[in-house]
Amino acid sequence: MPFVNAEKKTEARGMKKAAEQREFETKAVETQADTMRYIDAFEFVRVGKSLEGSVPLxxxxxxxxxxxxxxPAAMVRWAxxxxxxxxxxxxIRLDVATALTLRCQRCLGPLAMPIESGxxxxxxxxxxxxxNPDTFDMSELAAEQAGEDYEKVLGSRKFDLQEQVEDELILSVPYVPRHERCPGGESEGGDGQERKPSPFAALAQLKSSSGDVGK
Ligand SMILES: [Zn+2]
Structure with a gap:
């Protein structure tokens, strides 16, 4: 029946077009991955995309x-x-990882700090x-119930992903970075009398005392 055939042809043509469209979209994504910087944020979510890459620190x-x-070889990985x-x-769930060099606030020496955050x-x-603290927002409640904290950002067709990666990294840098043990030990940074217990010792103490309370 020619009528059915014609219909099938139209359908086939439609499918081919859809396939071409998908291929076009895939290519567009690859190009964006190279330059990383901008995505169409709403489109990204609408079609459930994912992207990852690495950029020089x-x-x-x-x-x-x-x-x-x-x-100079340090990279930032993101997904x-x-x-x-x-x-x-x-x-958009965003994960970032890199290795930073910070300045130790005790001995002022360089301090390697791996950063991983999301x-x-x-x-x-x-x-x-x-x-906006003045408005009630259902999505905040929903996020809370899902055990998550959503960071609201202004979406756009030219959404700056690199800026979001950078914001997350900035928030992940410790406020007062310190070596666990400064190279050179007690002779550095002060009178040598100062022997603060390590934060881990304090934590262990806290754990054991809370264990006592439980008994
Ligand atoms: Zn130090």
Missing amino acids: ARFVRLLDGLPEQD AQADRGPLGEEL VVLQLVQTEAELD
């Missing part, structure tokens, strides 16, 4: 401002995964939807 100028000299919240919130970004459409 030296490119994160805001992060490195005020930090000592870094390993972004689209997701939906319990109320259909548009989410954040769940919730896309909003307008500035007004960004965190």
